[in-house]
Amino acid sequence: MPLPFEYQNASLQFDQFMVDARDFAGLPTTNMAWNMVVGVFHTFRRRLSVKQALAFADALPLVLRALFVENWDIDQPIAEFGSREEMLEDVRSVRRQHNFATDNAIEAVAAALRKNVDLVTFERVLATLPPSAQAYWAVGKKASSVR
Template structure:
């Protein structure tokens, strides 16, 4: 069997993803977008059980999937989705001194992720997650 194309093109596809996230957030560089992407993915992951997080990760592109599961504290209990007012603060907690996440950071990453996933598989995965998960990823659907 040949190497699946999603792995053969992982670096190129990740660069495209980062450009989409950067542009959606109005940031100047993909380096500036890095902490935003990490922060949004971790903020979402912190609200899932381990099994739910793995199921969700399976529909992400390979490098985004790796970021989603990196530095995971499996002993941490999932947080509720109803803490929406503090989500952006949580995103900005990732390397705070070097985090350029705008108020629209979650929407920017949602936009970028949705542009780079299989939409049907993504929606099926979301449908199996706890209440609040679909709302988190519904922040922007236009143009995705």
């Protein structure tokens, strides 16, 4: 079997995702988008069971999958989904001094993610998660509330 495309082009896929996240957030550089992306992924991960998080990770491209699970303390209690403002504060808590997360950080990363994943697989996995988890990745009007 030949080397799968997903593995051959993992870096290119990640670079494109980071450019999209940067652009959707209105940030000038992908370096500024980095902690925002980490914060959005880890904020979501903290609100899932291990089983749910691993199912979600399987729907992500390789490098994003690795980023999603990096430094994960699986013994940490599962957090509740809160208001968008509460979760944005959680996003901004990642490396606070170097975090440039915009007010639309969650929506920006969601839009970039939706542009860079297999949407059928992504939506199938989201459908197995609670409504609050589905709302986290909504873009536009559906994203206004995650409770």
